[in-house]
Amino acid sequence: MAMANKLNVLMCGTGEYTTGWTGSGASKSDKKVVALTLFDLRRLGKVNKLGMVGVNGSKFPAIRSHLHQNIAQVYKDLDISFDGFPGDTEADPEAYKVAIDKFKPGDAVVIFTPDNTHYVIARYAIERGLHVLVTKPATQLLSHHLDLIRLSREHNVLCFVEHHKRYDxxxxxxxxxxxxxxxxxxxxxxxxxxxxxxxxxxxxxxxxxxxxxxxxxxxxxxxxxxxxxxxxxxxxxxxxxxxxxxxxxxxxxxxxxxxxxxxxxxxxxxxxxxxxxxxxxxxxxxxxxxxxxxxxxxxxxxxxxxxxxxxxxxxxxxxxxxxxxxxxxxFYMKYSPSESGHFDGQRGYGYISIEKFVDAAGSVNAGTAQPSDFDARGLPTIANTxxxxxxxxxxxxxxxxxxxxxxxxxxxxxxxxx
CATH class of the missing domain: 3.30.360.10 (Dihydrodipicolinate Reductase; domain 2)
Structure with a gap:
């Protein structure tokens, strides 16, 4: 991708699945996917600017230290920088609004937050013209799910649900x-x-x-x-x-x-x-x-x-x-480095589910596809789920x-x- 076509992505959520960091320290599970995948997609030229938003900015120093130790020092050539929202000394339950407003139509939001927050964050992003990948369950209420289908069509943006089991x-x-x-x-x-x-x-x-x-x-x-x-x-x-x-x-x-x-x-x-x-x-x-x-x-x-x-x-x-x-x-995520020392998990279905969304958003931004095209491809779009x-x-x-x-x-x- 040319630099102009690289996707800017905001990660909503700072927990285990996004960063591999929990309140008690580094996760002992294999659930540390989103940030690592997006850092690698940036290395491969598909992603440009990254942001990350949570509720309590005081977590960011520990998260950055964790990412440095467990990603930057483990894999070659991974840029782990991101813009954090709110600031390191701030707490704001609506920081996602400030963060989303820093991005522009055609950028993307990846939502890995508590289930009851999915709808309000996805709706706010879609109404501002951003593509959305939301973790499962997309919403807790059927009425909210139907509303996201309506809004994504109205604003002509992608809305995928991160059902990564489809890529196993x-x-x-x-x-x-x-x-x-x-x-x-x-x-x-x-x-x-x-x-x-x-x-x-x-x-x-x-x-x-x-x-x-x-x-x-x-x-x-x-x-x-x-x-x-x-x-x-x-x-x-x-x-x-x-x-x-x-x-x-x-x-x-x-x-x-x-x-x-x-x-x-x-x-x-x-x-x-x-x-x-x-x-x-x-x-x-x-x-x-x-x-x-x-x-x-x-x-x-x-x-x-x-x-x-x-x-x-x-x-x-x-x-x-x-x-x-x-x-x-x-098959889910391979964390051992390649023979060259680079991240080697591109074939894992946890990685593929995010990459497919990034590629789809890039194709919509480039004008080579319409969001509705992906409903017919068996992908976990908001309409198909x-x-x-x-x-x-x-x-x-x-x-x-x-x-x-x-x-x-x-x-x-x-x-x-x-």
């Missing part, structure tokens, strides 16, 4: 094979993280979001992607286990669920007699030394066959005297109101919950 080569290949198996019959998904995550997420767990929004959104999106234009969800019933997150030593708020299961009815759009069932379960109270940060697997059964995927165990395990056995997933939000929102209502919740088509592009 196993998942994307399985999706193609699943669509050859006839009518849908059954889907069962499990995803969990260890109880230590409750310490990382204590500030918002149970208050601002739940484990279903945070983790089940991955596999719900995969199921919706497989069934796109083939079946629609019609009813959601949710159930939850409790008692661990709210006890010592985690002491989360009383509303915090440990494990949430959504049971979803699906109706074929081509065959009235074919109905399917999906079960999506997520937990953040898994054992602490299970060997993986995210246990994740799913099973799909169609009319003519089935598919079984265990993504956490890929035939690659390492045993160390002090820590025991662990399973690694370099609406049913994921519908299911998640219905699940939350089902838990809160202790009832089944219906999902109904409303006009050409709308959906409503009943």
């Amino acid at each position: 080569p196993v998942y994307s290949d399985a999706r193609v094979r699943a669509r050859t198996l006839g009518e849908f019959n059954f889907f069962n998904a499990w995803m969990s993280q260890p109880k230590s995550q409750l310490e990382t997420f204590r500030a918002w767990a149970g208050k601002d979001s739940d484990i279903s929004y945070y983790l089940s959104s991955h596999h719900i999106d995969i199921c919706c992607w497989i069934l796109q234009d083939r079946a629609i969800p019609t009813r959601v019933v949710a159930s939850a286990a409790t008692g661990i997150a709210t006890s010592e030593p985690y002491n989360c708020v009383p509303e915090t669920e440990d494990t949430i299961t959504l049971l979803v009815d699906w109706q074929s759009v081509t065959s009235p007699k074919h109905k399917g069932t999906a079960v999506y379960t997520a937990s953040w109270t898994a054992p602490l030394r299970s060997g993986v940060h995210s246990a994740q697997n799913w099973y799909y059964m169609g009319e003519k066959g089935d598919i079984n995927i265990d993504q956490a165990h890929r035939g690659y395990d390492v045993t160390v005297d002090d820590t025991g056995k662990a399973w690694y997933n370099p 609406v049913l994921t939000t519908a299911i998640l929102n219905a699940g939350r209502i089902s838990l809160d109101e202790k009832r089944a919740v219906g999902i109904t088509k409303d006009g050409e592009s709308g959906w409503i919950l009943q």
Whole structure:
């Protein structure tokens, strides 16, 4: 890309997934993706100016030190500079507005903030002509998701949801094979993280979001992607286990669920007699030394066959005297440097999901594509992910109101919950 076509990007959120830094220090997981990817995309000539915005600027000195030690000193030729908002001695819950206003139409915003803030930040950016990549769940309310679809079309900008599982080569290949198996019959998904995550997420767990929004959104999106234009969800019933997150030593708020299961009815759009069932379960109270940060697997059964995927165990395990056995997933992000000493994770699906957004925004800015073009390419655009939000929102209502919740088509592009 020529310098004029490089994308300026603002990172909203300063936490684990963006920087690899948590309130207690460097993250021990492999969830340190956004800043590292964008630093590398700048090295490769696709990105120019970078910004980062949080609520409390006093975190920036520690973050910069962490990035210097764990990125700049590990990989060659990575410029880790960025403009921080608010200032290092300031705190401002609306600093995202100040930061976004420093960017111009055609620039981009990458949003990795608590779930309940996604909509307001994305809306503010879209209304100012910026392209948006928002982490899952895009929004917590179906009405907000529909509004972002409307706004992105009105302002002719991209709005992608960072459903990186779509770029996992196993998942994307399985999706193609699943669509050859006839009518849908059954889907069962499990995803969990260890109880230590409750310490990382204590500030918002149970208050601002739940484990279903945070983790089940991955596999719900995969199921919706497989069934796109083939079946629609019609009813959601949710159930939850409790008692661990709210006890010592985690002491989360009383509303915090440990494990949430959504049971979803699906109706074929081509065959009235074919109905399917999906079960999506997520937990953040898994054992602490299970060997993986995210246990994740799913099973799909169609009319003519089935598919079984265990993504956490890929035939690659390492045993160390002090820590025991662990399973690694370099398909997601490869952190070991290349033979030349440069970052070597460009083939990881965590990296690819951000790069595809950067490339798409660049093509829109260059006039070689329209934002609507990407809806037809199987990418996780805001329009293509609406049913994921519908299911998640219905699940939350089902838990809160202790009832089944219906999902109904409303006009050409709308959906409503009943």
